[in-house]
Amino acid sequence: MQDRTTCVLILDDDQQLLDVYSRYLARAGYRCIPAQTGEVALERLKSDAVDVVISDLTLPGMTGMEFMRRARERDPDLPILVVTGAPGVESAIQSIEAGVFRYVRKPVSPPELARVVSEAVHARALALARRAAYTHIEQTRPGAPTPEMFRRALDTLWLAAQPIVCPAKRSVVAYEVLLRTRDPDLRDPMSLLSAAEQLGLLPSVGRAVRAAAAELVPKLPDGVLLFVNLHPRDLLDEDLYRRSAPLSMHAHRVVLEITERSSLEEVPDSRTRVAELKDLGFQVALDDMGAGYAGLSSFAFLRPTFVKIDLSLVRGVDSDPVRQSLIRAITNLSKELDLQVIAEGVETDRERATLIQLGCGLLQGYFFARPGPPFPDVSWP
Numbered sequence: 001m002q003d004r005t006t007c008v009l010i011l012d013d014d015q016q017l018l019d020v021y022s023r024y025l026a027r028a029g030y031r032c033i034p035a036q037t038g039e040v041a042l043e044r045l046k047s048d049a050v051d052v053v054i055s056d057l058t059l060p061g062m063t064g065m066e067f068m069r070r071a072r073e074r075d076p077d078l079p080i081l082v083v084t085g086a087p088g089v090e091s092a093i094q095s096i097e098a099g100v101f102r103y104v105r106k107p108v109s110p111p112e113l114a115r116v117v118s119e120a121v122h123a124r125a126l127a128l129a130r131r132a133a134y135t136h137i138e139q140t141r142p143g144a145p146t147p148e149m150f151r152r153a154l155d156t157l158w159l160a161a162q163p164i165v166c167p168a169k170r171s172v173v174a175y176e177v178l179l180r181t182r183d184p185d186l187r188d189p190m191s192l193l194s195a196a197e198q199l200g201l202l203p204s205v206g207r208a209v210r211a212a213a214a215e216l217v218p219k220l221p222d223g224v225l226l227f228v229n230l231h232p233r234d235l236l237d238e239d240l241y242r243r244s245a246p247l248s249m250h251a252h253r254v255v256l257e258i259t260e261r262s263s264l265e266e267v268p269d270s271r272t273r274v275a276e277l278k279d280l281g282f283q284v285a286l287d288d289m290g291a292g293y294a295g296l297s298s299f300a301f302l303r304p305t306f307v308k309i310d311l312s313l314v315r316g317v318d319s320d321p322v323r324q325s326l327i328r329a330i331t332n333l334s335k336e337l338d339l340q341v342i343a344e345g346v347e348t349d350r351e352r353a354t355l356i357q358l359g360c361g362l363l364q365g366y367f368f369a370r371p372g373p374p375f376p377d378v379s380w381p
Helices: 015-027 038-047 064-074 089-097 110-140 147-155 189-199 202-219 232-236 248-253 270-280 297-302 321-336 349-357
Strands: 007-011 031-035 052-055 080-084 102-105 157-166 171-181 225-230 254-258 283-289 306-309 340-344 362-364
Touching (some): 031 038, 102 110, 171 202, 202 232, 202 248, 270 283
Parallel strands (some): 080 102, 171 225, 225 254, 340 362
């Protein structure tokens, strides 16, 4: 039996389904709150300590997608299960982008629903524990970052590399470089970027990464590209567009990975700026497809050469028909637009085989090589 204080909010306009779900989950030990509209569900989120949400997509008034976005704004760690009788590729992509925990097709059996709810409860507990740990780390960190601390970390910056491979040819087509630092106070990339943002020194990180990447290009094997992550705010740095800048000198061998469309929309003339980078010779990759990035409209916005499918879709794809449908749709659309698809985060042989079957020609992940000093060898199956 589950702890009866664990609360599940069930949102569906079908009263019969509400009754069935509520009765079964109540027997499994959960406290259930039924709601037939998004407006009512949001009010219950304000007044009750809800641990898991089950929601339909088709609702009267507020749509299920809008409810989910507003619910996640209130509580980013709240797991939401989408149970719908009308699944579609676009709605599934939007659900995953909204941070949905599971996307389940109706009809779902009560035992299956209880199993997924149990997984969501454990995931929420893990998320809350992780958040508490991060809070503790931040509270015990010795003060806010100082310019001296930041400069010291920047002086120890180095780039790890991870290969992007073509399994069909058993060849490496590119390496993605990843930010690293040896400083004990700002060791992980997010800490360094956070400090840079707080100090207003974010352009310094971008320039340091691009300079370090430029030094690696001449060491690349023939015909191999270098993928470099680009923070949206880097688009505001005029140094990025100088033809004499270190990385611009090697633009024809560099692919700039761009993500976070919401941030891009806040950059003035971002479409023009991306076009200017292409004029310099850079190629563009649309990063993190299916994970917080806008949907298929991003293809038209960036006009990339490569599309990277995020590990949130790749993880467990061999046993998840919904993820398989999403990836197949992305690969089919990409082929129509003459784009190359890269699936990242590949960790198992089953994931590898499934992704190849779904049309992903390029793969990246621990299954082939972990990030390491440039340039790590590939482990072929």
